[in-house]
Amino acid sequence: MTRLVLILALLLGLSAPVMAETSLAGHDISSLVFITNKDSNDVTVIDSKNNNLIARFEIGPWCAPHMSMVSCDGRLLLAPRTKKNDFVAIDLKSGEKFGPIPVGFSPEHFDCSPDSKLCYVANFEEGTVSAIDLTQMVEVARIPGFAEPHGVTFTPDGSKAYIANFGAHEVGVVDTKTHQLIKRIAVGSAYKVAALNPDRYLAEIKGIANATPTPDGRYVYAADGDSGEVAVIDTATDSVIASVRVGAEPWRAYSSPDGSLMLVPNNGDKTVSVISTKDNKVVATLKGGEGMTGINFTSNGRKAYAISSREGAVYVYDMGKMREIKRLKLGTNVVLETASTTADGNRLYLACSTTNSVYVIDGESDQVSVVPNVGHSPWAVAILGGYNYCH
Structure with missing residues (x-):
């Protein structure tokens, strides 16, 4: 069977990664880079010390995993099997696989609680969130009340989770003890504009992709794609304390390492808005690219990188001078996805789905x-303790 798969891969012009290791016992998990490959249905592992591929974990046939994550304690590799409507966990030391655990329809994004005991999985097409007990490996609740739930964010103490609704202009707040949706926070003014132009704003809603926390978890920033506004939510009261006007069709906010800035890529006008979290005002507007999928930071936040998926390029900014300093063109006819920054803030690992490679x-x-040759259609990157996100 393995021989047949390799022959088919060669006939299709693909190069399947072949690695012997199926466990990571003896490795420093924090030095490893996990690559989610949608078309080869696996997660491959790069050792950042030498950039060698060292392991491959099969997630399941024809499941197209959307992302993966290492639990905060470094014990488990977690991944949704998006086309199978379930979820798996793999013990990184033993290689033992738990699951598949049934969840809702089209699970894509998720987050793990800080104590590594709970996982919330957003079932995008079903409008629910599955709560998975990672000690028992079972779904303990399925929470309704969402519209195309996208990003999931736990508070530092794990008591609440913020669910971004891409199909609505709101953020849902979930009590993680009761697994109940306890509040719905309206974001932006698009609902007012929709009343005036329903054909445009109700045909396809561009809502909230993610509720991005400050490093201390005191506030979350939620960008609304239709209204071009970013809501600042106080996590103590779960109320909007400020609304910041940015560019057209903002994707989401990305926090600088010290939390002093939030960078928001605006795909409607190809700009990046820089928000000061001290006074919640835009302090700079930078030139961006087309189809931006993420922003990363290095050098303790002194530099930022905006990924332009459609241009196959990365825009590099000096955040002290608030200006673009270069544009890294990574190739022609390449589609860039998302990146993770290493825990020391020194390097970016960027997935490219069209070349089956990762740029460092x-x-x-x-x-x-x-x-x-990291896998077929690498889609997302994750590093324990690093700066991670998905799209």
Whole structure:
């Protein structure tokens, strides 16, 4: 069977990664880079010390995993089997797989609680969130009341989770003890505009992709795609304390390492809005690219990188001077996805779905190297303790 798969891969012009290890016993998990590959239905692992591929974890046939994550304690690799409507967990030391655990329809994004005991999985097409007990490996609740739930964010103490609704202009707040939706927070003014132009704003809603916390968890920033506004939510009261006007069709906010800035890529006008979290005002508007999928930081936040998926390029910014300093063109006819920054803030690992590779960008020199053949259609990257996100 393995021989047949390899022959088919060669006939299709693909190069399937072949790695012997199915456990990571003896490895420093924090030094590893986990790559979610949608078309080869697996997660491959790069050792950041030498950028060698060292392991491959099969998630399941024809399941198209959307992302993966390492639990906060470094014990488990977690991944939704998006096309199978279930979820798996893999013990990284033993290689033992738990599941599949049935969840809702089209699970895509998720988050793990800080104590690594609970996982919330957003079932995008079903409008629910599955609560998975990671000690028992079972779904303990399925929470209704969402519209295309997208990003999931736990508070630092794990008592609440904020669910972004991409199909609505609101953020849901869930009590993690009762698994109940306890509040719905309206974001932006698009609902007012929709009343005037329903054909445009109700045909396809561009709502909230993610509720991004400050490092201390005191506030979350939620960008609304239709209204071009970012709501600042006080997590103590779950109320909007400020609304910041940014560019057209903002995707989501990305926090600088110290939490002093939130960068928001605006795909409607190809700009990046820089918000000061001290006074919640836009302090700079930077040139961006087309189809931006993420922003990363290096050098303790002194530099930022905006990924332009459709241009196959990365825009590099000096955040001290608030200006673009270079544009890294990574190839022609390439589609860039998302990146993770290493825990020390020195390097970016960026997935490219069309070349089956990962680009490694050095934060000091901006030199780019390539790790080829990581899997088929790499979609997302995760590093324990690093700066992670998905799209």
